[in-house]
Amino acid sequence: QLVESGGGVVQPGRSLKLSCAASGFTFSDYGIHWVRQAPGKGLEWMAHISYDGSKENYADSVKGRFTISRDTSRNTLFLQMTSLRTEDTAVYYCVRAVGFRDLTLDYWGQGTLVIVSS
Amino acid sequence: DIQMTQSPTSLSASVGDRVTITCRASQTIGSFLNWYQQKPGIAPRLLIYAASSLLSGVPSRFSGSGSGTDFTLTISGLQPEDSATYFCQQSYNHPATFGRGTKVDI
Numbered sequence: 001q002l003v004e005s006g007g008g009v010v011q012p013g014r015s016l017k018l019s020c021a022a023s024g025f026t027f028s029d030y031g032i033h034w035v036r037q038a039p040g041k042g043l044e045w046m047a048h049i050s051y052d053g054s055k056e057n058y059a060d061s062v063k064g065r066f067t068i069s070r071d072t073s074r075n076t077l078f079l080q081m082t083s084l085r086t087e088d089t090a091v092y093y094c095v096r097a098v099g100f101r102d103l104t105l106d107y108w109g110q111g112t113l114v115i116v117s118s
Numbered sequence: 119d120i121q122m123t124q125s126p127t128s129l130s131a132s133v134g135d136r137v138t139i140t141c142r143a144s145q146t147i148g149s150f151l152n153w154y155q156q157k158p159g160i161a162p163r164l165l166i167y168a169a170s171s172l173l174s175g176v177p178s179r180f181s182g183s184g185s186g187t188d189f190t191l192t193i194s195g196l197q198p199e200d201s202a203t204y205f206c207q208q209s210y211n212h213p214a215t216f217g218r219g220t221k222v223d224i
Contacts (some may be wrong), residue, residue: 019154033214043154043162045214047121057212093161099168104152106173110162 002094003007009113010084018059020077020094021111027054027075033095033105034068044117047079048102062088084116120208130222131196139191139220141184141206150210151189153182156219157202166191167209177195187189198224 006018020032036045047068049055056068067080077094091111098106121144131137141151149169154162164173165183169189179195193200201224206217 020137035214042218043207043216045216048212059213072196077192097186099203100150101212103150103214104164104167105162105207105214106164106167108163111161 002096002107004008004094004112005091007092009115009117011042011118012084012116014084015080015082016084016093017037018079020079020112022075022077022096025096025107027070029071030103032070032077033067033097034047034066034077034080035093035095035105035108035109036088036115038077038087038090039041041090044090048065048111049077050102060080063069063078084114086116088114089116090114119213119217120147120211122208122217124205124206124220126220127218128221128223131222133196133198133224135196137193137200137222139204139206139222141189141217142193143187143189143208143210145187147208147210149185149186150208151182152207152209153180153191154201154205154207155202156205162205165204174205185205193222196222196224200224 031047049068094109094110095105096107123142151169153166156162168180178211
């Protein structure tokens, strides 16, 4: 199970930190992604962190603004979002990664809604 | 980045129909193609991975095929609960990229 939290309404330019609590599997064995979905739109990959936290990847649209991290002792994934823009408004999902290059997304959280608005 | 082009954008079909959704990659991706189902207000669910492998628990009326750049998702014998949006995603290279989705109405 993956349970996201931390979403809410935030003003443009401000910061927000999302959390994703994992249970039911060995968290330290899996890479995890953040994927977002703007209202009524498709799926957009945001960031990925490897099973041991040694590698991170980011979408160009958030590189330098968002930071993915993980705390294995707490079985928790984080997404620190800074300099938020209105176009960052979306439901943010954390998703477990499996397979070749960690690019198959097999279990999804329920999502947390971030609204960036003044 | 690898672009994924999915068609059609939407379709309407009847219970029992056979439905086909196509997905094309902008470069060859072997069989590194996944399909997801998303119902309104619910997170996506992985249906098919590696182009044609059904995830455990997914009804056998779902099938996937293709390799290289062209892929299809087929639903044989459409059921009311299949009303959803379906997304393809390439799992060949970072970043993961998705098709824009196909909304299936019944």
